[in-house]
């Protein structure tokens with residue numbers, strides 16, 4: 001800060017009635033957690049008694065009215081804040097935005113459903129204040145930790161996800177899937193340029209995005225059963241994780257998306273041939289009509305898969321918006337097909353082999369489709 005600005009800021013602070021010196025912000029991502037908010041706040045109040053803390057809830061416009069309840073509570077307790085995001089979803093991005101809304105030197109992330117043990121927060125805070133580590137993580141897989149009543153398939157999936165991050169990303173944590181941790185706020189600043197904000201696994205994102213290796217400690221805790229409401233874990237979360245691994249192992253989010261987009265394109269080719277075979281071979285529809293129908297079906301399938309998988313975090317919702325986006329996708333892909341055709345024909349005339357010409361056309365068409373559809377449809 002330059003001297004003039006420093007003077008202005010100390011003049012300003014001199015007339016602030018009761019300075020709030022928050023040492024700790026607890027970020028709580030929420031989606032439909034109305035029934036869990038008060039038990040969690042009670043737990044925080046008990047375990048952080050006598051400390052300067054605040055809870056920043058980041059709610060994605062939950063239909064169950066989580067945010068109105070939080071705002072009502074915040075009217076009476078200045079330690080409670082609520083950020084509402086409209087038309088957005090995503091746990092990691094919610095946590096990142098909550099952290100940026102904090103001015104405290106330490107930030108924690110905890111789920112709203114009471115599965116994380118809030119009694120560890122005081123110890124985490126002390127460890128960070130001692131200055132030896134950058135981040136303290138609640139782990140289910142160090143001695144003394146565990147999970148209550150998990151079905152075998154969930155244990156296996158969690159182990160597999162942990163193994164993949166260790167192997168592909170070289171993360172040495174026992175529980176990289178943990179969503180319960182506390183860190184210095186500067187950790188975010190050191191990672192932000194490379195954070196993907198994708199999906200559910202913010203810890204993996206932070207560890208792989210930071211400019212230097214993070215000094216960490218893991219504390220054991222028992223992962224409890226959800227207090228109330230429903231889990232948001234679904235197969236889409238697994239897909240987001242694959243996308244995150246791809247993005248991080250290729251080191252660029254855009255490459256992860258491009259691979260996902262290309263995989264969807266490959267599925268589209270199969271859909272195209274399946275429809276064409278059904279119509280032309282079995283139902284004896286004339287070739288031109290069958291081919292046109294197959295193109296249309298493959299485009300709808302590609303659009304839907306990209307909307308649900310590749311761009312799940314910014315997907316288009318609502319009937320009107322969906323149809324408008326589909327038409328844009330058609331327009332982009334038609335130009336892509338023309339580009340593919342034009343380039344391949346031109347290269348073939350220049351006496352390239354047939355497969356080299358075709359491959360160059362396909363790559364050019366795919367890159368065009370990827371870039372244009374991203375900026376026209378999912379680039380919000």
Ligand SMILES: Nc1nc2c(ncn2[C@@H]2O[C@H](COP(=O)(O)OP(=O)(O)OP(=O)(O)O)[C@@H](O)[C@H]2O)c(=O)[nH]1
Pocket residue numbers: 028029030031032033058059060088089090091094110111112113115226230231232233
């Ligand atoms: N803001 C926001 N929060 C979310 C979103 N998805 C999940 N959450 C919150 O993130 C936390 C973790 O989600 P859960 O559904 O409990 O996931 P989980 O703990 O991994 O899975 P379970 O063990 O089945 O509960 C909860 O506080 C959710 O309300 C989202 O899209 N946006």
Ligand SMILES: [Mg+2]
Pocket residue numbers: 111113115226231
């Ligand atoms: Mg949960």
